[in-house]
Amino acid sequence: MKYSKATDYALHTMLFLTAATPQKPMGVKLLAERQNVSPTYLSKILTKLVKAGMIESITGVNGGYRLRRNWEDISFLDIIHAIEGSASMFDCSFDHGPGCPIQKVVLSAEEKMEEQLRNQKMSDLVREVNIVI
Amino acid sequence: MKYSKATDYALHTMLFLTAATPQKPMGVKLLAERQNVSPTYLSKILTKLVKAGMIESITGVNGGYRLRRNWEDISFLDIIHAIEGSASMFDCSFDHGPGCPIQKVVLSAEEKMEEQLRNQKMSDLVREVNIVI
DNA sequence: TCAAACAAGGACTTTACATATCTATAATAG
DNA sequence: CTATTATAGATATGTAAAGTCCTTGTTTGA
Numbered sequence: 280m281k282y283s284k285a286t287d288y289a290l291h292t293m294l295f296l297t298a299a300t301p302q303k304p305m306g307v308k309l310l311a312e313r314q315n316v317s318p319t320y321l322s323k324i325l326t327k328l329v330k331a332g333m334i335e336s337i338t339g340v341n342g343g344y345r346l347r348r349n350w351e352d353i354s355f356l357d358i359i360h361a362i363e364g365s366a367s368m369f370d371c372s373f374d375h376g377p378g379c380p381i382q383k384v385v386l387s388a389e390e391k392m393e394e395q396l397r398n399q400k401m402s403d404l405v406r407e408v409n410i411v412i
Numbered sequence: 413m414k415y416s417k418a419t420d421y422a423l424h425t426m427l428f429l430t431a432a433t434p435q436k437p438m439g440v441k442l443l444a445e446r447q448n449v450s451p452t453y454l455s456k457i458l459t460k461l462v463k464a465g466m467i468e469s470i471t472g473v474n475g476g477y478r479l480r481r482n483w484e485d486i487s488f489l490d491i492i493h494a495i496e497g498s499a500s501m502f503d504c505s506f507d508h509g510p511g512c513p514i515q516k517v518v519l520s521a522e523e524k525m526e527e528q529l530r531n532q533k534m535s536d537l538v539r540e541v542n543i544v545i
Numbered sequence: 546t547c548a549a550a551c552a553a554g555g556a557c558t559t560t561a562c563a564t565a566t567c568t569a570t571a572a573t574a575g
Numbered sequence: 576c577t578a579t580t581a582t583a584g585a586t587a588t589g590t591a592a593a594g595t596c597c598t599t600g601t602t603t604g605a
Contacts, residue, residue, distance in 0.1 A: 280413065280414070280415055280416070280419075280496045280501060281413070281499075281501050281502070281503075282413055282501050282502050282518070283413070283591095283592065283593085284505065284592080284593070285592080285593080286413075286502075287502070287503070287504065287505055287506075290514050291504075291506055291514065294513075294514060304551095306550085306551070306552090307551085307552075308550095308551085313506075314506055315506075316593095316594090317593095317594060317595070319594080319595065319596080320593070320594050320595080322552065322553075322554095323553085323554080323594095325552090326552080326553065326554080329552095329553095336551090336552055336553085337551085337552085337602085338550095338551060338552050338553085338600075338601045338602060339550070339551055339552085339600095339601050339602025339603055340549070340550045340551060340601095340602055340603040340604070341550080341551080341602085341603065341604095342550075342551045342552065342601085342602070342603090343551075343552085344552090355514075355517055355518070355521075363413045366414075368413060368414050368415050369414070369415050369419075369420070370414075370420070371420065371424075372417065372420055373420075373424055373446075373447055373448075380427075380537055380540075380541045381423045381424065381427060381488075381537075384488055384528075384529075384532050384537065385415070385488070385529075387528060388488075388525045388526075388528035388529045388532075389525060391524040391525050391527070391528050392521045392522060392524050392525035393521075394524070395517075395520060395521035395524050396517075396518075396521045399517050399521075404513055404514075404517065407513075408513045416562095416563065416564085417563075417564070418563080418564080437580095439579085439580070439581090440580080440581075441580085449564095449565090450564095450565065450566070452565080452566065452567080453564070453565055453566080455580095455581065455582075455583095456565095456582085456583085458581090459581080459582065459583085462581095462582095469580090469581055469582085470572095470573085470580085470581080471571075471572045471573060471579095471580060471581050471582085472571095472572050472573025472574060472579070472580055472581080473572095473573060473574040473575070473577095473578070473579045473580065474573085474574065474575095474579080474580080475572085475573075475574090475579075475580045475581065476580075476581085477581090
């Protein structure tokens with residue numbers, strides 16, 4: 280039960296982009312070097328963030344990735360859902376009447392976690408912490 | 413990011429054992445049939461619960477698995493940890509100074525979830541719900 | 546106008562782990 | 576002694592994550 284490395288990369292990339300907040304887009308090559316991951320793999324991950332509307336990509340020379348206007352509202356949950364999907368962590372594979380009681384318990388716990396992740400914006404983190412990247 | 417099927421089986425087996433609370437142990441064959449899983453595989457899972465001290469096994473004819481004395485205190489978190497391990501869901505694989513701010517956020521969210529799972533005892537669930545197994 | 550710099554995406558390989566299965570061993574009741 | 580039961584090692588299978596390679600298309604600036 281672990282978040283994937285892709286989620287790790289996505290969160291860190293968003294941290295970099297948010298901490299930088301430049302008009303000039305950052306290329307995937309630079310972002311990949313910082314995280315010690317291959318550029319092609321990272322680009323696949325970032326494309327998911329683009330499709331989720333969190334960042335935008337600029338093709339061509341001096342292109343790269345850049346935050347969109349709504350960047351201050353992006354939460355941890357947004358990023359995690361964009362990469363991991365938003366399905367529940369638990370599926371009862373057994374059939375006992377109307378609704379599995381175990382499922383209900385796990386779901387309520389999951390919601391507590393999501394609530395925390397929804398309330399934590401990446402921009403707050405950048406403000407709070409004296410980021411050492 | 414999903415709990416494994418093994419966790420599903422473990423939780424349901426504990427539900428069955430708790431709902432039954434018999435002196436007579438239940439064999440793995442019966443427990444496996446109810447969940448439509450192979451007995452040998454389920455036995456490997458249940459051995460983990462034995463080693464975690466949640467249930468005990470009785471070898472030989474009329475043997476099987478049975479709750480231990482502390483059964484009323486067993487929480488969802490106990491069971492999940494016995495199967496999944498208790499490592500964090502997130503490991504920052506990047507090195508930025510003392511402590512990753514992302515890690516901290518995810519950990520705090522994880523703790524909220526664990527708090528819920530720790531407070532929910534399997535025995536409470538059996539009492540609350542009119543179990544239809 | 547052309548070459549270099551960039552992202553997107555399809556196809557593929559590799560790796561890792563979950564999910565089993567098979568078989569042998571050991572214990573116990575009757 | 577035999578049937579029944581758990582334990583455990585070895586091995587197979589399946590599946591998803593992680594990563595690579597190559598092609599295509601777009602844009603800038605020389």
